[in-house]
Amino acid sequence: MSRRAGSTGSSRRLRGCATTGTAPGGRAASAAALACLVLVSGCAPGAPTPPTGAASAVAAEAGVPPTSRRPPVGVEIPRISARSPLTEVGRNPDRSVEMPPIGTPMRAAWFRHSPVPGDTGPAVVLGHVDGAGQPGIFHRLREVVIGDHVLVEDGDGKSLEFTVYRTQQVAEASFPTDDVYAATPGPExxxxxxxxxxxxxxxxxxxNTIVYARLDS
Known part of the structure; x- marks a missing residue:
């Protein structure tokens, strides 16, 4: 996979970011909801970087409201024995979403331009399926099923428990942008x-493998 100048790893584009729009069920996407392209490093060794076009133009900032919550520090998925500290990632110079270094594929990352886990909206956590010749933290994500639990440790040491209500494997060309990034009525x-x-x-x-979960009440 080709390397971007100044990046810590290789990259491949996930077709996964939205401009403003409406999600199924009439939920409006948050203001310019994460209007960007997601890049997942470590997915496509040897693949060329796709050409820049309208879809990969400079994106608007996500409309994520201010929060008093501290950033999350860890994630655990008991079903697949996955546990990782969480780093924070932002955007690359082209406004795409950066990923944790490919050299540490067992470390997941919270996208800090999405809601903090526990706040209203879809908090986004990204991870490698593999990298550096070894399985990544989300290597077995496809094994997660509806009803499974995902635990997120917040910055105050509190464990937030989310329950999976949907899983999806979808072709990159059909990435469900609105389903993933649209505003939600509660923390997801x-x-x-x-x-x-x-x-x-x-x-x-x-x-792409995608897991959707809601915060337990």
Missing amino acids: LRLITCGGVFDHGAGGHLD
């Missing part, structure tokens, strides 16, 4: 990684 969580068959010709996985 999105876990995203690469998935599906590894296409050696294309140099990457063909799909």
